[in-house]
Amino acid sequence: MALARPTTPQAPTTPSAPSRLRPGRGAARTRTNRGATRPGGLTQLQEKPWWPWLTRSLAGAFFVLVASLIVYQARSVDWPAVWQAVLALPVRVLWAGAALALLSHFTYGSFEWIGRHVTGHQLGRATTLGIAMTSYAFTLNLGSVIGGVGVRYRLYSRRGVEPGTIGQVVATSILTNWIGYLLLTAIIPWFWVPPAVFGWSASDVQWRMGGALLALAPLVYLALCLVRGGRPLALRGHCFALPRWPLALWQVAVSCANWMLMGTALWVVLQGQVAYPAAVATVMLGAVAGLVLRVPAGLGVLESVGVALLTTDSLSKTDVLAALLAYRALYYFVPLVLAALAFAAAELLVHGKKPTK
DSSP states (O other): OEEEOOOOOSSOOOTTOGGGOOTTHHHHHHHHHHHHHSOOHHHHHHTSTTHHHHHHHHHHHHHHHHHHHHHHHHHTOOHHHHHHHHHTSOHHHHHHHHHHHHHHHHHHHTHHHHHHHHHOOOOOHHHHHHHHHHHHHHHHHHOTIIIIIIIHHHHHHTTTOOHHHHHHHHHHHHHHHHHHHHHHHHHGGGTOOOOOBTTBOOOHHHHHHHHHHHTHHHHHHHHHHHHHTTOOEEETTEEEEOOOHHHHHHHHHHHHHHHHHHHHHHHHHTTTOSOHHHHHHHHHHHHHHHHHHTOGGGTTHHHHHHHHHHOOSSSOHHHHHHHHHHHHIIIIIHHHHHHHHHHHHHHHHHTTOOOOO
């Protein structure tokens, strides 16, 4: 969702006509002060003294759970056998997984075409796509600060895009990525439910209810875009640009498609030995776990989550881990090498040139 500054009033208001105050900085300041004196909702909760302790405790508990899972899985792995299983993967399977990984990177890169449409910056579609795909590979492996912010700002700013516009493009891309994620969380539990992990489990109904609650966010977003008809939403003195509903619907669809492509790539490398929804859910849960733990490239996180969720009597831990390592190489490491070469080439091309206005 793009963030825009409040509009500046074109004419000063007079004391005799207070009712004609235009919705500019004065109105924004009034709304902000009013919100500060009478906070409500989430803002009121965040001001409670126990709120930081609650959020830190939840994050800490999740960290301990996933870290324990990683250590437990790593200590029980026969690594020489895993390496042999990786070498035994058919070449055609690896090529198919690589093609799906490339298609997923392309799909994620198209998110910034949406940001280009929203902000109206003048870079071409091919240039925008190249910047997005390059920064995505760095984000996956080195974190959002380096990839999502650093590389993007470097590549966009060298081509004359203003920092505020870059921020709007990044925000739109992030929104697009996670809005489809939330919708899929409501769909997957109807086809597959995770097994018990560390003795913890939930019923089918609980998984479906939890997913339905998360799916409210994209539905509310679509409803807002439909009602506003492209007009920005004013909230506490800030204006949030909203696309028209067809573009918002496309955001949800392309995001869901990207997450499903990621799951398809893993499912293909696993040679179809697990349910397709299970492969998609593994990628999604691994992404959230890696985001919370802030491990570079989520090393060990996706593998531990995948082994815990996908290992069955007919599919050994060794085979699952081998497929996950192959998937990581195809989806994370190979694109990083290509992105590093593209970044170096882009720097050489614009070296010594002034940004175009």
